[in-house]
Amino acid sequence: MRLRKARFKQERGDVGRSPLREAFHRLFKHRAAVIGGIYVILLILVALFVDTTIFAKIIGREPRPLIAPKHYAEVSFFERDLPPGTPGYPLGSDYLGRDILSRTLYGTRVSLSVAVVAATVSLVIGLTYGVISGFSPTGVDNVMMRFVDFLYGFPLLIFIILLQAYFKAVSRQGATGFIGVMVNIDKALGGMFFLFVALGILNWIGMARLARGQTLSVKQKEYIEAARAVGASNLRIVFRHVLPNIIGPCIVAETLAIPGYILTEAFLSFIGLGVTPPTPSWGLMISETYQGLRTYPWETLVPGAALATTTLAFNFLGDGLRDAFDPRLRGTYTK
Amino acid sequence: MKWSKIAVLAIVGLSLMVWPALAAKVVLNRNLGTEPPTADPALAEDTTSVEIIENMFLALVDMDEVDMHPIPELATSWDVSPDGLTWTFHMRNDVFWVKYDPKKGEVVYDLDADGKPRPVTAYDVEYGVKRTLDPNTGSNYAYVLYIIKGGEALNTADPGAPNFQELIDGVGVKALDAYTVQFTLEAPAGYFGQIASMWVARPQPKWAIDAYGDAWIEPENIVTNGPYAMKTWVHNDHMVFVKNPYIPAELWGGGNIDEVYAVMVVEASTEFAMYLNNELDTSGVPLPEMDRVKTDPVLSKELVIRPYPCTYYYGFIVTKPPMDKVAVRKALSMTIDRKTLIDQVTKGGQLPANTFAPGMIFGNAALDPRIAPWALPEELGGWGYDRAVTEAQQLMAQAGYPDGAGLEIVLMHNVSEGHARIAQAIQAMWAKAFPKAKFIIETQEWKVYLQTLVKTTPVENVPHVYRLGWCQDYPDENNWVHEVFNPTVGENKTRMSADDPEVGAAVAKFDELTRRAGRESDPEVRKQLYFEAERLLVDEIVAIAPIYYYTQVVLNKPWLQRRWHDTPHWDTWILDAAAKKKATG
Numbered sequence: 023m024r025l026r027k028a029r030f031k032q033e034r035g036d037v038g039r040s041p042l043r044e045a046f047h048r049l050f051k052h053r054a055a056v057i058g059g060i061y062v063i064l065l066i067l068v069a070l071f072v073d074t075t076i077f078a079k080i081i082g083r084e085p086r087p088l089i090a091p092k093h094y095a096e097v098s099f100f101e102r103d104l105p106p107g108t109p110g111y112p113l114g115s116d117y118l119g120r121d122i123l124s125r126t127l128y129g130t131r132v133s134l135s136v137a138v139v140a141a142t143v144s145l146v147i148g149l150t151y152g153v154i155s156g157f158s159p160t161g162v163d164n165v166m167m168r169f170v171d172f173l174y175g176f177p178l179l180i181f182i183i184l185l186q187a188y189f190k191a192v193s194r195q196g197a198t199g200f201i202g203v204m205v206n207i208d209k210a211l212g213g214m215f216f217l218f219v220a221l222g223i224l225n226w227i228g229m230a231r232l233a234r235g236q237t238l239s240v241k242q243k244e245y246i247e248a249a250r251a252v253g254a255s256n257l258r259i260v261f262r263h264v265l266p267n268i269i270g271p272c273i274v275a276e277t278l279a280i281p282g283y284i285l286t287e288a289f290l291s292f293i294g295l296g297v298t299p300p301t302p303s304w305g306l307m308i309s310e311t312y313q314g315l316r317t318y319p320w321e322t323l324v325p326g327a328a329l330a331t332t333t334l335a336f337n338f339l340g341d342g343l344r345d346a347f348d349p350r351l352r353g354t355y356t357k
Numbered sequence: 358m359k360w361s362k363i364a365v366l367a368i369v370g371l372s373l374m375v376w377p378a379l380a381a382k383v384v385l386n387r388n389l390g391t392e393p394p395t396a397d398p399a400l401a402e403d404t405t406s407v408e409i410i411e412n413m414f415l416a417l418v419d420m421d422e423v424d425m426h427p428i429p430e431l432a433t434s435w436d437v438s439p440d441g442l443t444w445t446f447h448m449r450n451d452v453f454w455v456k457y458d459p460k461k462g463e464v465v466y467d468l469d470a471d472g473k474p475r476p477v478t479a480y481d482v483e484y485g486v487k488r489t490l491d492p493n494t495g496s497n498y499a500y501v502l503y504i505i506k507g508g509e510a511l512n513t514a515d516p517g518a519p520n521f522q523e524l525i526d527g528v529g530v531k532a533l534d535a536y537t538v539q540f541t542l543e544a545p546a547g548y549f550g551q552i553a554s555m556w557v558a559r560p561q562p563k564w565a566i567d568a569y570g571d572a573w574i575e576p577e578n579i580v581t582n583g584p585y586a587m588k589t590w591v592h593n594d595h596m597v598f599v600k601n602p603y604i605p606a607e608l609w610g611g612g613n614i615d616e617v618y619a620v621m622v623v624e625a626s627t628e629f630a631m632y633l634n635n636e637l638d639t640s641g642v643p644l645p646e647m648d649r650v651k652t653d654p655v656l657s658k659e660l661v662i663r664p665y666p667c668t669y670y671y672g673f674i675v676t677k678p679p680m681d682k683v684a685v686r687k688a689l690s691m692t693i694d695r696k697t698l699i700d701q702v703t704k705g706g707q708l709p710a711n712t713f714a715p716g717m718i719f720g721n722a723a724l725d726p727r728i729a730p731w732a733l734p735e736e737l738g739g740w741g742y743d744r745a746v747t748e749a750q751q752l753m754a755q756a757g758y759p760d761g762a763g764l765e766i767v768l769m770h771n772v773s774e775g776h777a778r779i780a781q782a783i784q785a786m787w788a789k790a791f792p793k794a795k796f797i798i799e800t801q802e803w804k805v806y807l808q809t810l811v812k813t814t815p816v817e818n819v820p821h822v823y824r825l826g827w828c829q830d831y832p833d834e835n836n837w838v839h840e841v842f843n844p845t846v847g848e849n850k851t852r853m854s855a856d857d858p859e860v861g862a863a864v865a866k867f868d869e870l871t872r873r874a875g876r877e878s879d880p881e882v883r884k885q886l887y888f889e890a891e892r893l894l895v896d897e898i899v900a901i902a903p904i905y906y907y908t909q910v911v912l913n914k915p916w917l918q919r920r921w922h923d924t925p926h927w928d929t930w931i932l933d934a935a936a937k938k939k940a941t942g
Contacts, residue, residue, distance in 0.1 A: 097785035099694075099701040103648065117645060117702070118782055190799065191818070209797070294772050294800045299781055313626040313774055314645025 045270070048346040055342020061335035069134040072127045090124035095300040106320050114320045116311060122321060125302040126328050132291075132303040133284045133332060135214055136221060140283040143222030144229050145276050151226065152233025153268075157241065157260060167234065173227050182220045182286070186295040189216035212301030217290065221283055232275050236268035243267075270347035278340035281333040288329055304329040383934045385614045385917070385927060386637050388628045392593045392621050396574040398556040399489040399496045404828065404924070410556045411924045412598065412617075413581040415608065417446050417482065417538070417553045422922045425717065425832040427550030430608065431477060431560070441545025441878050446553070448536040451605050452477040454562055456579065457586045464586045464601050467562070477582045479532035481560030486530045488566070489557045492516050498557050500840065501830055504549065504875075505529045506541045544876035547883070548719065551831035584609060584928035585617060595620045598927075610920070610929030617927055625774075629912075635941045638917045638932065642910050644775050647704040650912070659912045662706040663921055666717050667828035667907035670710070671768070671783075673821065675860075675900055676852045679764060680821045683859050683899055684756035689766075689822070690895075690902035691749035692790040693783055694742045696734045698904065702782045703775075705910040709733055710903035712891040713827070713837050720834035720874070720887035723906060728888075729896045732903065746790050753791060761791025769799045769820035771806040776824055779904075810850050823850065826907070829923075834887040838894060839871035842901075847871075851900040860898045867893040916940065 049055055070076065071088050078085040087093055091112075098119035106114040106122075113123040155166040189208070192201055208215035240246065241264070249259050288305025290296035297303045299310075304325040311321035393406045398414050401407050418427040418435070432446035454467040454475045466474035489496050490511045503509040506529030514524050529541030542549060552558060562573075562580040569578040576590045585598040598617040622628045625643035632640035642650050642660070650656045671693075673686045680686055695709035711732035714721040722728055726738035731748065733739025740748075750760070758764050768784065770776040777800070784796045799820060801809060808814070810823055830836050840847050844854055844864055855865040867890055874886035894900055913919060916936040920929040 095785065095788070097782070097789075099697050099782070102701055103645075117778060118785065119701075209795075299777065299798050300784065310774065310777065311645065313624075313643045315626070316630075317646050317649040 045346040049342050052342035052345060054338040055346075058335040058338030058342065061331065062339055065130050065134055065332060065335070068127055069130045072131060087124065090121075090127040092121040092124040094120065094125045094128040094302045096120060096124075103314075103318050103321075105318075106324075113324050114318075116307075116321050117314070117318075120300075122307075122324050125307060126304070126324050129302045129304045129307065129325060129328065130332075132212075132214060132297055132301065133287060133329070136217060136283050136287040137280045137336070139218045140221040140225060141276050141280050143218070144226040144279070145272065146226075147222075148226035148229025149233045149265075149269075149272055152230040152235075153237050153260060153264060155230065156234035156237025157256070157264065163234070167231075170227050170230050173224060176224065178224055179286070179289075181224060182290065183293075183295055185220040185223070186216060186290060189220070190295070213296065213298035214301075217287060217296055220290075221286060225279070225283070228279070229272065229276065233268060233272055236271060237264055240264050240267050274340060274344040274347050277336065277343055280336045280340070284329070284333060284336070381934075382615045383613050383932050384616045384618055385930065385932055387617060387619045387927075388622050388631070388637055388640060389596070389619045390621070390628070390641075391623055393596075396579065396587065396590075398485065398559045398561060399494050400498075401556050402498050407556055408924055409587075409596070409598070409619075410559075411583075412585045412927050413579075413583045413587060414556065414559045415452060415477070415583050416555070416559050417448070418550055420551060420554050420832070420922075422920060425551065425719075427554060430554070431482075432553075435550075441547070442542050444540045444542070444549055444553070445533070446479075446482075446538050446540075448477075448479055448482075448538065449605070450476055450536050452582055452608070453603055454580045454582050455586055455601050455603055456581070457576065457588045457599060459577070459588075464599055464603070466603065467565075467580045469564075475562075476535075477560050478535045479538035480535065481562065482538045482558070483530050483532045484563045485559055485561035486557075487511075487525055487528055488561055488563075490528060491525070496557065498830075501552060501555060501836070502557060504542055504544065504546045504552065506543050508543075545878040546835070546875065547878055547880065548831055548833035548835060551833060555830060584926075588616075593621060600928075610926050612928045612930045612932075614927055614930055614932055632912055632914075635914070635937075638914045638937075639919065640912050642705075642912060644702075644704065644778065647910075651704075656912065659914060661911045661913055661919075661921075662908050663911075664708075664716065665828075665907040665909040666715055666832060666923055667826050668710055668713055668715055669707075669779075669826045669904045669907060670713065670824075671902045671904060672823050672825060672851045673900060673902070674816065674819050674823070674850075674852055675857065675898075676854075677816050677819060677821055679756075679758070679766075681857075681859070682756045683897075684752045685758065685764070686899040686902075688749040688752040688756070688791075689787060690729070690899055691731045691745040691752070692786055693732075693902055693904060694786050695732055695904060696742065698779065698782055698786075702778055703905065705908050707905040707908050709737070709739075710905050711739070712895055713842070713901065713903055714834055714887075714891070715906035718829060718832050718834055718837060719880075720884050721837075722888045722891045725888075728892045729903075732895075749790060758791070758794070761787075761794025764791065764794035765797070766794065766822060767797045767799055767820040768822040768824075769801065769806070769809070770824035771803045772800045776800075780824065812849065812852060816852075825850070828907075834883075834890070835871075835875045838867075838887065838890045839875055842867075842894060843871050844868045853898055853900045863893050863897045867898065914940075 068089055072090045073085045073087045075085040100119065101115055102117055102119040104111050104115040106112065108114065111121055116122055151166065155163050192205065204215065246259060246263055249263055287296055287303065291303040291305035292309040296305060299306065307325035308322055311318065315322050389405050391405055393409050394403055395401055395406050396409055398410050401410050415431050417430060417432040419430040421428050431448050431452060433449050435444060435446045437444050454477060455464050456467050458465045469475050486502060486505065488494055490499050490502055490508050492512055492514060493516050499512045507524065507527040511524040511528055514521060531539050533539050565573045565578060565580040572578055576587045579587050581587065584601055584604055586601050587596065588599045589597040596619045598619065600615045622631065625641060628637065628640050629643050629646055631637045650660055673680045675681060699707045699709060708724065709732060711724065711729040712722045714723065716723045724733065724737055726733055730739040731745040735741040753761060768780055770780050780798050784798055787794065787796050809819060827837065827841055842849055842851065845868055853864045855861050855868065857864055870886050870890045874883050874890065877883045877886065895903060916933040918931040920926065
């Protein structure tokens, strides 16, 4: 029995694993990527369970802190600027006596929401746009890509700043209708929603270019010709043959773009165009405290370290994914 | 060979003679904090511009640094007619217009067509006042001269009107001869002496302004008459001022500073770092560093905290629901814990404010517990915060918002770290007192913010609560309750009006009181009128929540001895260059 099983395993090995399986195998051998991945998973858990919002929404109660020791807006005027290690304030307190650990933990919510939402929006729009463009006749492709080129000409950051300024003005005027609904969502999310919109609205163009390029190269492959020969419809070809073959590089590119979104959010909050205080965002926490860097360094360094390690973790993960999914790099590393 | 040796000797000898003179030049390093928006006395409206103007242009009178009464400057004496309507200033004849000559590297007389130095005359004063009031100049500060007869008519006129020249001639300022200038006022104003000390009423050089237009304030063009002349102005970087050697000895403040090198560092933390590094002789203190400065053995000795005639306040837009309910406004004002805010957040030794005007203003009622006692702690005769919160919660419940349920209030401030801290602290205080209410903080850049707050902005676009501060232009309540809040002629950003269903009568009374007090000449009566006006504003209409009276928090190197005018007078400062050199190496 034992022998047969071993042989079976050996046989399977000889036959070869599926490309996806092999990619994951390579990913798990990439030590930095594993560390980055574990860190990201931890962050996601923290973001989900930093307080009891999820359960509270179900049973209809006020959320209370779960992982975080305190609520992020709990002010204690007489316990301000305490150094890390003070009882009750493991990472110290800020200038209004708010617990820095709790605020930093709550801050993962903003950063990760931005990362997930902006990445999803950009992936969905960019992939759809790029595949359609790449799969269409040259004329349509040209028009669609010139539009992307046109959008590329926009100074992205300035555009986002203008959008944010506009959204803030709209939300103060108390708009009605569709915009009014958006304003209310934004208020419920502590100013995050418009951040998503502003970030998602232009970030898909890089993805669209990549997806189009990939589609163009895949389109020439023999298996597409074969599928066509047996009479598969365009839709079937796109979903069964093109998408599965280009999704890898696209996801990799998107993962590598995530640190950019997180940093953009931090930057926007830093200049006062991000989330509304007291919702904690790492960028906002840094901007509120950097002037006191000399006297109360922990107030700036803790959110700064959180921002840096998160960016690093996503970069490691993205690197690992790229190595794992990019066939050209297959075998260029060992162990 | 021989000649060259002599030449070398001569050069060495000359430099030895010149060297001590060069070394003895006393330079003050100061941070202006920002690029001054202007150096034009007619246009200045911010403290930075006013500071450089104060040191470059003389006024008819100066203000005493302690009790703010007018003291002679360009005018040696002045007479007031018995009805208080005519003020005649007698000017000295030994002050001349000067400019910095970059070729000679020194300050020189500004010469007229005949090559003679130009004295500062009464005609320059007349021209200066009229230029400030001329609508073509576009001065935002002309309104303080409305007390001069015909001033308002000229300033609000259409420059294309057929009678425009008549309006200019009709302004009540006239040079009787070269050194006597007479003002005719709309109403007897006991505070006109202080107005005459303001930058908008200073003599201005017509020939330079005519020749260079808007560019007359640039260093190659500007002509001044004060203790310092402008040598360099590298925009957004630095300015250099040099001592005017021709100023009469009596008008020199007794200081020893030959040159002022003024940088324009905006970041308070950078300024502080430069001070620690001895690159600045005097500096402010960034808010987060206050605790450290107070406990540091060296810095605590260099720290100076002194009262400053400004008030920090939150205004309520009284036409924007739910702020149209006086109970809501009052409850919000009551639940600002001013003492804790000062001790724990602003930390500059400020005083809790229960009125608009601070202590050194004529007619003020600051810290008088008969007005808004809920704003004051118990040791100052007020209610203390606990009682204030209890009563505020009752008020809020009576207004229909128990625990703040159903309230959604937008608090707006201009972008600044200090304002953000105060806003979040007050947001936390309000949220604690009214747990079911929502308080949203928004920020705008200063210029946008001022545009948002003007009375013509639709009410949907303004916040419920706005932050502003007010600093005196002249130390009289007229400059405070009347010019800032009078519902008909003042700025009145709160939009209170006599039509208000709840407090309309009080607003009408407030309007009438501040007007009457401005025209009254008996100081005692004026004080009573202003007391009542302050009470109406803060305690009955509750158009604003005064938060604290400012202090000036300054670090001063031990080698710099400053006299404390509210606007710095550099000519009164003494810098011990030897001590500085010894300390800095």
